[in-house]
Amino acid sequence: MIDIKNLDTYAKNTWCPGCGNFSILNSIKSVISELSGQIPIENFVIVSGIGCHAKIVDYINVNSFYSLHGRAVPAAEGIKIANPRLKVIVFAGDGDAYGEGLEHLIFAAKRNIDITVIVHNNRVYGLTVGQCTPTSPLGFKGKSTPAGTVEIPFNPLHLLLSSGATFIARGYTHGIDLLKDIFKQAVLHKGFSIVDTLQVCVSFYNMYDYYSKRVYTLKDHNIYDYQSALNKIKEWDYNTDSPISLGVFYKKETATFEENIVKNKNDVSGQRNISKIINERQEIIKKILASLT
Amino acid sequence: MPQRLTKTANEVFAEAMRQINPDVVAAYPITPATEVVQIFSQFVADGKVKTEFVAVESEHSAMSACIGASACGVRTLTGTSSQGLAYMWEMLYIASGLRLPIVMAVVNRALSSPINIHCDHSDTMGARDCGWIQIFSENVQESYDNFLQAVRIAEHQDVRLPVMVTTDGFILSHCLEVVEVLEDETVRKFIGENPERKSILDVENPFTLGALDLQDYYFEHKRQQAEGMKNSLNLIPLIGKEFGDKFGRYYDFAESYKLDDAEIAIVIMGSTAGTAKDVVDQLRDEGKKVGLLKLRVFRPFPANVIQKALENIKVVGIMDRADSVNAISGPLYPEICTSLYDSDKKPLLVDYIYGLGGREVREEDIQLVFSELFNILKTGKTYNLKYIGVRE
Ligand SMILES: Cc1ncc(C[n+]2csc(CCOP(=O)(O)OP(=O)(O)O)c2C)c(N)n1
Ligand code: SF4
Ligand SMILES: [Mg+2]
Numbered sequence: 001m002i003d004i005k006n007l008d009t010y011a012k013n014t015w016c017p018g019c020g021n022f023s024i025l026n027s028i029k030s031v032i033s034e035l036s037g038q039i040p041i042e043n044f045v046i047v048s049g050i051g052c053h054a055k056i057v058d059y060i061n062v063n064s065f066y067s068l069h070g071r072a073v074p075a076a077e078g079i080k081i082a083n084p085r086l087k088v089i090v091f092a093g094d095g096d097a098y099g100e101g102l103e104h105l106i107f108a109a110k111r112n113i114d115i116t117v118i119v120h121n122n123r124v125y126g127l128t129v130g131q132c133t134p135t136s137p138l139g140f141k142g143k144s145t146p147a148g149t150v151e152i153p154f155n156p157l158h159l160l161l162s163s164g165a166t167f168i169a170r171g172y173t174h175g176i177d178l179l180k181d182i183f184k185q186a187v188l189h190k191g192f193s194i195v196d197t198l199q200v201c202v203s204f205y206n207m208y209d210y211y212s213k214r215v216y217t218l219k220d221h222n223i224y225d226y227q228s229a230l231n232k233i234k235e236w237d238y239n240t241d242s243p244i245s246l247g248v249f250y251k252k253e254t255a256t257f258e259e260n261i262v263k264n265k266n267d268v269s270g271q272r273n274i275s276k277i278i279n280e281r282q283e284i285i286k287k288i289l290a291s292l293t
Numbered sequence: 294m295p296q297r298l299t300k301t302a303n304e305v306f307a308e309a310m311r312q313i314n315p316d317v318v319a320a321y322p323i324t325p326a327t328e329v330v331q332i333f334s335q336f337v338a339d340g341k342v343k344t345e346f347v348a349v350e351s352e353h354s355a356m357s358a359c360i361g362a363s364a365c366g367v368r369t370l371t372g373t374s375s376q377g378l379a380y381m382w383e384m385l386y387i388a389s390g391l392r393l394p395i396v397m398a399v400v401n402r403a404l405s406s407p408i409n410i411h412c413d414h415s416d417t418m419g420a421r422d423c424g425w426i427q428i429f430s431e432n433v434q435e436s437y438d439n440f441l442q443a444v445r446i447a448e449h450q451d452v453r454l455p456v457m458v459t460t461d462g463f464i465l466s467h468c469l470e471v472v473e474v475l476e477d478e479t480v481r482k483f484i485g486e487n488p489e490r491k492s493i494l495d496v497e498n499p500f501t502l503g504a505l506d507l508q509d510y511y512f513e514h515k516r517q518q519a520e521g522m523k524n525s526l527n528l529i530p531l532i533g534k535e536f537g538d539k540f541g542r543y544y545d546f547a548e549s550y551k552l553d554d555a556e557i558a559i560v561i562m563g564s565t566a567g568t569a570k571d572v573v574d575q576l577r578d579e580g581k582k583v584g585l586l587k588l589r590v591f592r593p594f595p596a597n598v599i600q601k602a603l604e605n606i607k608v609v610g611i612m613d614r615a616d617s618v619n620a621i622s623g624p625l626y627p628e629i630c631t632s633l634y635d636s637d638k639k640p641l642l643v644d645y646i647y648g649l650g651g652r653e654v655r656e657e658d659i660q661l662v663f664s665e666l667f668n669i670l671k672t673g674k675t676y677n678l679k680y681i682g683v684r685e
Contacts, residue, residue, distance in 0.1 A: 050408065066408065068376060068405060069376060070351065099350040099351065100321075100350065100351045102350070125322055127324075128322040128323065128324060128327050129327070131322050131327075131331075131348065132348060134350060143322075143327075143331045143334075144320075144322060144330065144331055144334045144346075144348045145334065145338075145348055146334060146335050146338035146339075147337070147338035149348070
């Protein structure tokens with residue numbers, strides 16, 4: 001097991017003091033540390049979009065890929081398909097995943113590829129200093145909408161449930177134990193998992209008080225029941241005031257995209273399959289490494 | 294009376310947009326261009342303009358929305374930078390192919406990868422064959438003046454093409470300069486009314502834009518588009534002269550600086566022209582015959598103007614703030630070569646790639662370029678490409 005301290009990097013942290021991103025960073029580091037007993041640390045790959053959230057890849061000492069604004073999910077899919085043994089975790093912004101690159105999220109959910117997407121949903125474009133995003137509430141006064149938005153936000157979890165996501169959860173950056181638990185379940189889920197994380201942006205949209213008054217942890221909820229999941233997901237529409245549930249809404253066990261690919265490959269050719277390809281590649285890499293030492 | 298104000302290029306772009314008072318602006322934020330539209334959205338909120346402002350979900354959507362709006366015949370503006378411009382790429386061709394006079398502020402910033410937010414010209418250069426007119430600015434004043442002229446150029450019936458006006462990211466977009474801002478009424482008169490064009494909102498005469506155009510007519514439409522770009526060669530200097538006659542600042546395709554009797558010169562675009570002019574002055578004080586050609590308009594490429602300006606020079610250094618990564622040169626170099634090919638007096642040409650990703654360009658760098666050029670003059674031996682200011 002890798003000690004959590006060994007997951008630190010030398011990069012200077014430039015998030016604003018009090019930013020919710022710190023909770024996400026600490027929670028995921030602790031999850032990676034814990035899981036490193038069963039998953040080799042070199043098999044973790046973290047992928048980010050562009051935004052404040054994206055800096056997280058600089059702050060965790062595992063393999064990482066800093067992608068483009070909106071394109072974290074397809075990059076992660078490519079990584080996973082190339083080597084299905086990797087544990088691929090995406091960190092995306094709400095602007096990133098729900099705006100600029102929304103289509104990728106829907107298709108990743110649809111094909112049930114085994115990656116985890118953690119959305120730092122601060123409901124604002126943080127890095128470009130405070131404009132509205134697809135989850136900003138109606139009337140949100142941001143830098144690009146000084147008179148308030150005229151659009152109603154969408155509920156990303158509702159959208160992802162309809163898109164076929166097989167693990168759907170909501171976290172909050174206040175209350176780190178719950179966040180850790182949700183992240184851990186998401187990372188261990190076999191298939192596409194999404195954690196919409198209410199991440200407070202203290203500089204441009206400080207919702208600590210608002211959320212803290214309304215959040216509660218899901219209890220006695222059957223995560224395998226689609227209808228109950230739908231009802232719970234619809235309880236809060238990201239716009240009107242209502243209780244906000246935290247925890248896992250939905251989970252379904254079904255074949256992943258990679259498994260289906262392997263199956264089809266075997267069906268078609270009867271010979272080559274993905275694990276064989278990977279084994280071959282790993283042999284090659286071993287040889288190269290051996291020749292270097 | 295025009296006002297003398299202290300403003301950044303982003304601020305004057307927003308100011309120009311307010312004065313133009315467009316019908317539609319659709320945009321998506323990106324550093325260092327975010328402010329342009331952000332300041333403008335405050336004008337919208339304060340009721341200072343009649344504009345419908347759409348805070349869309351991506352740049353692809355921003356340009357698409359602008360295309361839709363402009364197709365309805367209304368005045369449409371936007372702004373972006375770097376990855377934003379890259380993401381618009383597909384739609385840039387639609388705007389020019391449909392002959393829609395959209396005007397866009399582009400704040401030059403390096404393209405990923407690796408990610409960088411500072412100035413170079415790779416974003417604009419990446420869009421150089423999209424059929425847009427491209428105008429570069431040396432300073433904040435030019436950014437403002439160019440933006441106003443762009444509306445006239447884009448909307449002229451002989452041209453009818455979209456225009457991007459660029460400014461250098463951070464160097465101009467975020468730096469204050471004393472500029473002259475015209476009165477609102479003066480601007481309104483200069484740009485005139487939005488000219489009538491055939492539009493899809495004309496319910497009496499319905500028609501389709503962007504319809505399937507195969508072997509039968511596609512080529513003719515493309516030929517017409519090329520003609521529009523060619524026509525802009527006549528129009529751009531006329532508008533520049535009219536602007537000068539009215540407001541005292543004259544514009545043409547390029548600005549010759551101490552070129553008349555020069556033996557050695559550099560060609561440059563954007564803000565570094567200012568630094569380079571200082572170096573030219575220093576060398577002139579030392580009695581050296583050096584000069585500079587600042588290229589303002591990259592599309593259309595004013596080949597004749599370039600040929601006339603450079604054919605009597607002995608050695609010319611071309612300054613490219615973007616790399617074509619083609620194992621030959623940056624994007625400006627081949628265009629200059631083409632311009633001079635027909636001339637019997639061919640100067641020796643060398644390409645210098647400089648300032649990528651916001652790498653600072655100091656006077657010493659330009660001095661180095663000139664000393665290289667002097668060396669070439671002396672020895673008669675040249676090379677085609679050198680990188681300036683990089684560790685290698
Ligand atoms: C194609 C493209 N458009 C715009 C940008 C500029 N940009 C960088 S981050 C960002 C928004 C970030 O918001 P979000 O994804 O919510 O992340 P946060 O900063 O809030 O964590 C934008 C618009 C970009 N990098 N690339
Ligand atoms: S701007 Fe907001 S999201 Fe970005 S680091 Fe600061 S508090 Fe965090
Ligand atoms: Mg955000």
